[in-house]
Amino acid sequence: MAVDYLYPEYEIIRNYDRCINCRVCERQCSNEAHEYLGDMGKMVSDDAKCVNCHRCVSLCPTRALKIVKSDHTFKANANWDAAKIREIYKQAASGGVLLSSMGNPENFPVYFDKMVINASQVTNPSIDPLREPMETRIHLGAKPSKIERDKNGRIRKNLPPHLKLSMPVMFSAMSFGSISYNAHESLARAAAELGIYYNTGEGGLHEDLYKYGSNTIVQVASGRFGVHRKYLDSGAAIEIKMGQGAKPGIGGHLPGKKIVGDISRTRMIPEGTDAISPAPHHDIYSIEDLRQLVYSLKEATRYTKPVIVKIAAVHNVAAIASGIARSGADIIAIDGFRGGTGAAPTRIRDHVGIPIELALASVDKRLRDEGIRDNVSIVVGGSIRSSADVVKAVALGADCVYIGTAALIALGCHLCRNCHTGKCNWGIATQREDLVKRLNPDIGYKRVVNLMTAWQHEIKEMMGGMGINAIESLRGNRLMLRGVGLNEKELEILGIKHAGE
Amino acid sequence: MKRVYVNEKWCLACHLCEYYCAFASTGEKDMARALKNVKIRPRIRVEELGGISFAVSCRHCDDPLCVKGCITGALTRVDGVIMIDSDRCIGCYTCILCCPFGAVSPTEHGAVQKCELCIRTTAGTPQCVQGCPNGTIVFEERGE
Structure with missing residues (x-):
């Protein structure tokens, strides 16, 4: 041995x-x-x-x-670092796939940290958000391509269903099961108070939380867990999850031991059975198939709700997004490779997918070049860590961002990255009753509201500095960004100039 | 009147309230200095059995049995708060027997002790409430 x-x-x-x-x-x-x-x-x-x-x-x-x-320490070795040696020992002992949680921790470049934001000086006035009105409200959904008038000359209301948000941030999909009931309740209440949205993830919606439905995005993913008519009707929008940034190309697996009580009922599967979401949707093998599901969901909800299609940021993301923009979807959500997860194979999490900054820039450009940018709104996630990241994402062309990890950190997560063990000491990524009660939603939701309120203030400050008084005027305004230490190709993809240019 | 209440649903049985209580009455600035090698005698106690736990301290009853039972007048009700005058207490423990909540306890010095809502401590407000990590113990006005 x-x-x-x-x-x-x-x-x-x-x-x-x-x-x-x-x-x-x-x-x-x-x-x-x-x-x-x-x-x-x-x-x-x-x-x-x-x-x-x-x-x-x-x-x-x-x-x-x-x-x-x-x-x-092991003997110093630039090639065989301690992490790699440890992983080999673990696998030699277990014969298994390595599991990890939360986002990719590897040392890839973070492009948000290599972009800086502009400010007004002398020749253009900056705005003081404490003294002058500053608008962070946004609408998500398809924009009508032209103004139509009826025979009396009145403007015809041809606006497709929209989501209205007080600020360009939403809580990304985290299922009831992967996170606790108290974590879900905290996010739901925070979203309701802030006038934004949270996302059920693929785990259905607990019946207690239907009352927050007007601030809920209900997700339909490859396992279709918890999906029924009342569920679809209860949300403000429906998200079809095609992929997740932390684990592009693979499905999900919630172990049977977490499928207990309310989770089993909400997911509509027997207690103790593994909840396995297939890697693909078995009814979607093309954009045309996707279009069928988009319209099935719209039909089921009488065309009253926008439909979001969420994909992981991968190599051909721009072409894929172009297809999605033509599929009838109202919103595209793109999840970068730093996005979090409750459990993913380590190799997938750390080596598959591309940075969200590059994916966003290329998708926004592609859709504008093709004249279909107004068909959809773009929401990006995958490690938005601060209000500065939000501002940079919006300037790169995003309508809105998704935050998952940041919201969990507000709830107490310390990023120990052991969600997959189900023993979260902070009551977030666990279903053990004694641990779940450690997250009191009365405290949790206030902390999330505080975080978002703080970010909103900061976003207004940064916008004011740029002399911009509405977040809509910042969207895709790449002249407000400059790169620092980026090469020509990176600048070209991001569509920004280098600092000093 | 504001009282200390416990929402049993959120009690984690961490027992921190007991330590913050014991610390509050020491008048020290540093808990490590105050409680190192000390067997604490808190005025609030966490009761636990089979996954259920909650902290218990004096309810400051409107009609307090401990005050009724006190043979020396050491226990009195002052503006709704039941206070103990340790100079008058002779340690007969009648109040301990009377209290249906077990909220009065003996001390090493003979006189009994009980929660006085931290009125006499340097903090001035209940420290079990301040120290509770989960918002379980609250100090609030509730309908009588």
């Missing part, structure tokens, strides 16, 4: 001068990393069990704990 022992990646450092043996760390760690030794009268920790989620650190009343990266 080979020896698989790996020294723990993180070490729990306890300051024994400050530890008062209150045992809150022990009680709060679902990984059982802490233990009280009664005979010795002291707390001890097992580093090997720590996932670095900071629950104990955050709750320790005397600040006696911190987590540090272990300085234990």
Whole structure:
């Protein structure tokens, strides 16, 4: 038998001068990393069990704990780094596919961080958002190509169904099952209070949350879990999920042990059965097939709701988006390769897909070149981390962004990336009752509302600096962006100039 | 009158309220200094059994049995808050027997102790409420 022992990646450092043996760390760690030794009268920790989620650190009343990266090391090697060696040990022991959670952590360029925003100086006035009106409201949906008048000359109302948002941010699809009921309720209530939308993901909609339906996007994905007429009718829009940024080209798998109680009922599958969403929609093998589903859903909801088609950002994203814009969809959602997930094969998450900045720029350009940009609105996700990312995405051509990870962080997520273990200490990515109750939606929804309110203020500040008083005037306004440290090809794809030009 | 209430649905049995309670009465600035190597005697206690947990402290009853039972007049009701005068308390523990919530407890010094809504602490507001990580313990006015 080979020896698989790996020294723990993180070490729990306890300051024994400050530890008062209150045992809150022990009680709060679902990984059982802490233990009280009664005979010795002291707390001890097992580093090997720590996932670095900071629950104990955050709750320790005397600040006696911190987590540090272990300085234990393999022999330095620029090619075989520790992560790669560890993964081989794990696979040699298990024979299995490596699983990971949340977004791609690899060191790929983040183009948002290589673009800077313009501001007015001298020759054009900037605007103070505290003194002058500033508009962040947007509408999502197809725009009519021309103004039509009736025989009396009155403008005919030919506006297709739209979503109206107070600011260009929505909460991206996270299913009830992948995240807890309390996380869902927090997002739903926050969306309702903010006048934006959250997304059910592929897990149906819990009957308690139908009351937030006017701020809900209901998703229809390849497994069709939880889809029925009342579900479709309850939402403000319907999203067809073709792909997800974290795992393009593959489906989903919610293990049977998470299919309990309300989740089983909401998904309409028996308790304990694995919820497997196929990689493709088995009825969609072409844009024409997609069009059939788009119109089936529109027909089912009497053409009262916009239909979103969500795809992962992949190599031919512009051509695919062009097809979708002709399929009758009202909104295209594109998810970049940094988008989060509750569980994905590590290799897929880290190596498949393309950055959202490049995908967005190329899709927006392609649709404008083809004269079909007004057929659809574009929503982008895949690691929008701050209001600056929102502004940059809008300037690159997005109508709106999806945030998932950022919203979860507001709810308490510390990005330990262990969602797939189902033992989330913050009550988010778990269905264990004692853990779920750690997220009190009364607190959670306020924190999400706070985050969005803060971003809205910041967006207005940045718009004001540019001398722009409506977010609609910023959309696709790439002159407001400049690249820093980007090569010619990258600038060409992004459609921006280099700083100094 | 504002009282401390507990929403049992959100109690995590983390017991932090007990430590913040014990710390509040020490008058110290630093919890580690105040409670290191100390066996705490909090005025709020988390009761737990089979997955259900909730913190219990004095209800500040309108018709308090502890005050009725007190043979020395050490327990009194002042503006709705039931206060203990430890100089008058002789440690007969009648109040401990009377209280249906188990909210009065003995101390090392003979006199009993109970929650006084942190009125006498340096913080001035209930520290179990401030320290609760899940909004479980609240200090609010509710319909009598």
